[in-house]
Amino acid sequence: MNLPQREILVQPWQPEALDAAQSAPYAPGEAQRVLRFHRSMPGYAPTPLHSLPALAALLGVRAIYVKDESPRFGLNAFKALGGSWAAARWVAERVGLDDEHLNFAALTSPNVRERLQGLTLVTTTDGNHGRGIAWVARQLGLPAIVYMPKGTAQERVDNIRALGATVEVSDLNYDDTVRLAARTAREVGGALMQDTAWPGYEQVPRWIMQGYTTIASEAREQVTALGDAAPTHLFLQAGAGSFAGALAACWATWPGQPVPRIAVLEPHAANCFYATARAADGHLHAVGGDLRTIMAGLSVGEPSTLAWPLLAGTASWFLSCADEVAALGMRVLASPLGQDPRIIAGESGAVGAGVLAAACLCGQGNALREILGLDEHASVLLINTEGDTDRENWRKVVWGC
Ligand SMILES: Cc1ncc(COP(=O)(O)O)c(C=O)c1O
Structure with a gap:
């Protein structure tokens, strides 16, 4: 096992106060309105939320849930x-x-x-x-x-x-x-x-972000139905940050439940939120160049101005991940243990599972596991944001050919 290939850099973050005006568009009332609209669309169905108890037992956490967005409207991703x-x-x-x-x-x-x-x-x-x-x-x-x-x-x-x-x-x-x-x-x-x-x-991207809150609305109902209304950890991958910002704000504004601790995950090649958190100087920090990563959906070097305040107000960690971390997640989800379901996750969808496995199993060291608080009380919600949107690469990664 080649550990440096699976490098994960962590920037811990003390969440600032979440600005009420900035988070209001993603609060429950608005999210319900969005959900009502989506329900009126042809082909709408809630995407499944899977529980992976065998993987959780192996990794030493209480629960792992994967909200699988690949069936969304038959388009293989949440977008x-x-x-x-x-x-x-x-x-x-x-x-x-x-x-x-x-x-x-x-x-x-x-x-x-x-x-x-x-x-x-x-x-x-x-x-x-x-x-x-x-x-x-x-x-x-x-x-x-x-x-x-x-x-x-x-x-x-x-x-x-x-x-x-x-x-x-x-x-x-x-x-x-x-x-x-x-x-x-x-x-x-x-x-x-x-x-x-x-x-x-900002108006159109704010509407786009509001649209993503349907994932949180469905997931909350689904974890509650599984008897676990309050996951302790939410892993959110970020490109421009619209997805992560919207889900974090939606979750944080829901009344009556503890807010999970949030980790924002990016590829090394496009880690603009990690760089922004690391600099902590009140400015957004872009990443330039080719932004080359297998996590194509996360290959964005300029952070969304709407997303940063929401993430700064909710996240506990910003993680920058090597491509091999996403590859690990793809393999873990494709080869389930026990009765756990098999999940086909694309590169950007799988990085959360890769971080979890790397932290708990693959010797990233107990340091990462400890920093993230992934102990026997942890209940982790991952969002598989895409299926095999590049099937050739999925096979290369998972099958090795
Ligand atoms: C599969 C997948 N996951 C996550 C993201 C990240 O979304 P955002 O750019 O809003 O951060 C994208 C963006 O295209 C994506 O395609």
Whole structure:
């Protein structure tokens, strides 16, 4: 076993006070409204939450839960939750629909469709978000232009094209490709549906983040049904941080339950939240360059301005992980023990399981296990945010060929 390959760097963090105004969009009332909308969509079903008691026993923790987002809307990742809610809010504003009671039927009525003629949705993606936007655009009868950074796996391109979107693969990294998409949206008068925020561009990403709260709403009900209303740990992987920020804020604003301790997980190559926490100087710290990592969904070097305050107000640790940690997680979830279910997790989805296994089993040392408090009382909730969205790489990692 080659330990340095599985290196995990930890930056402990003392959560600051969570700003009430910043967290309000993800609080229970709003989250319920989002959930109601998602329930009105074709193909909606809550994704499963699996308990892995045999793995928990091996790793010496009380419980491990994996909320598996791979079946979400048949798209192999969670992302359409955000794109659908953002597109719905955008359309509602544009055509004057009552956004208190938004539902899918109202959005797709002939009258609304007619008023949306000529509109194009534009975005940038590492794969999953763009697939979600292409899917939503098709549902709404709109064209979509999806930009992807250099190095994108062909399967991810094909999946988006198959939904009818125009796909352009740039020769830029993710963050520069986002700027390219923003320019195109301005030029064609399209709606930029980007899942990261920057100064002056926050409304759409806030809606996208709100869309992700459906995962937390479902997961809370599901862990409660399993008799464990209060997991002690929540592991959240971060690219731009929209997913992690939204789930952390949603969980932290739920009344009446202790808030789990939150670990934010990133790849070494794109560890902008880790760098920001480490610097602790009140500024966001971006990471540049190629951002090359097998965790394509987390390959984002510029932190979302909406996400950081939420994570700073909720997280206890920021972790920077070698690619091999995600690979470990993919293997662990693909080869269950005892009666535990088998879970197909892609690179970005599996990093939480990799951290858990590395900390508890693979000699990352009891130091990491101790820092994270992963003892026999720990009940850990992981979110598998994607399935095998790059099947060739999944096989290479899990089968070795
Ligand atoms: C599978 C997967 N997990 C996690 C993330 C991280 O989401 P965010 O960029 O909101 O941090 C992404 C982003 O594309 C993703 O595709």
